[in-house]
Every structure is written in C-alpha cells, then in structure tokens.
Amino acid sequence: MKWPSTQDIDRTLKANPFPDANRIDSQAIPQPPRVEPQRSAIDIEALARGKVQLPNAGSTSGAAPTPLRIFITLDMPRASLQLLTDQAARAGAVLVLRGLKSQSMRQTVAVVQELIGKRRVAWVIDPEAFTRFAVRQAPTFVLTLTDAANDAQRGCNAGCATPAGFVSVAGDVSLDYALETIQRRMPQAAPRAEPLLKRLRASPAS
Numbered sequence: 333m334k335w336p337s338t339q340d341i342d343r344t345l346k347a348n349p350f351p352d353a354n355r356i357d358s359q360a361i362p363q364p365p366r367v368e369p370q371r372s373a374i375d376i377e378a379l380a381r382g383k384v385q386l387p388n389a390g391s392t393s394g395a396a397p398t399p400l401r402i403f404i405t406l407d408m409p410r411a412s413l414q415l416l417t418d419q420a421a422r423a424g425a426v427l428v429l430r431g432l433k434s435q436s437m438r439q440t441v442a443v444v445q446e447l448i449g450k451r452r453v454a455w456v457i458d459p460e461a462f463t464r465f466a467v468r469q470a471p472t473f474v475l476t477l478t479d480a481a482n483d484a485q486r487g488c489n490a491g492c493a494t495p496a497g498f499v500s501v502a503g504d505v506s507l508d509y510a511l512e513t514i515q516r517r518m519p520q521a522a523p524r525a526e527p528l529l530k531r532l533r534a535s536p537a538s
Contacts, residue, residue: 376429376444376455398454399524400425402507403462403472406433406443412504413447416471419507421453422535423528429457451538465498472502473510475524508532 402416402425420427433440444455461467465474476498499518501510511525511532 376440376457398424398426399476400511400528401428401461401465401474401476402426403428403430403465403467403470403474405429405470406440408470409504412471415506417447417451417453418538419532421448421451421538423507423532425507425528426454426456428461429455430459430462431457449538465500467500467502469502471504472500473507473514474498474500475511475514475521475528477521477524 400423402420404413404416404427406413406429417427419425429440433443440457448455465472467474478497499514499521501513501517503510505513508529511529515522515525
C-alpha cells in the first residue's frame, strides 16, 4: 500500500477545497418534510354525499356511537355488499373498511355511492379498528359490550379493547344471523344485540 505524498495531498486539496466558514453559514439548513397526522378513520359516506369535510368515525347523523360494526372489503361479492349495506342502514351499524379500493379514493367513493343509494348508513375507513378488534376476515360482525370498547376514535396505543369488551362473528352471513349467533354464544350480549335485531326486523328491506 502506497501512502500519498505531500504533492498528492496538495493537488487533491486544490481540486476539492474545503468550504470556508462564511460559505458554510450561508447554506440553508434542509427542513424535514411536514407530515400532517391522519385521522384514524375517514367518513366515506360524507364523501359519497359530496361533503368536503372528513369527520371521524361514527354516524353522520350525530347520534350516539353504535355498538355494532361490520368489517367488510369492497372485493366481497356484490350481493353480500348490497345486503349488508341495506341491513346496516336499518340496524344503525357502521360499515368499516381497512383501506381504499385499488389505492384510489375516487374509486372507493364511487363504489360506496352506488351501494348506499339514498340510504343513511355510515361507512368509514379505519385500519386501526381491524387491529383493535382482531379482524382476520371479511365480513366480521363486532358488537361492543362496553362504552369504553365502543370508542372508535381511540387508537391501539391509547388502549385497545380487550377480548372481554366485545364479541365477534365472522363469515358470509346476514346481519340478523350474526346477531342471533352472538346472543347464543354470549347471552350477556343480549341487552345490546336485541335492540339492534328489533330495529332490523321492524324496518322493511329496501
């Protein structure tokens, strides 16, 4: 290995001089990109109806948060999506998506617009909820048993719902079948499930 000579060092310094102190002080310090924190949920129904704001999860009517969520994907069979959209509107459930269809908000809103028609039904994008309620497949029906577990706006870092805080049923079934199954599996869920079943049965399918 040959060490550079004094002449080699001088030539290198002339070709690539160190910047002086004034030049260093004049250089702008690069700023890190500003990243705005996103909400944990996006109200798709509001977008589908032409509203410009992006409120958090929950009913767009301003009513108390529902204890019932239906976790779905827009890749599910069309007939299943239509049935669950109609039943969610009648029972007052929230339809929850993990993300956008084909990574496109435009496509997502277009599909939701077609499905909801004139119904009043809440749709939200809430990926944290899939983790919070341990959702592994769609559709999954989740009924919360406590008000704390029903807090849809709270992230998992702030405190996840425990298994005792909710009960779920997964499978391509109707909402009434899912609620009946929940009641059979966990009788203590009846005070929350029964009013939803009554509301569903009392309103005609659209």
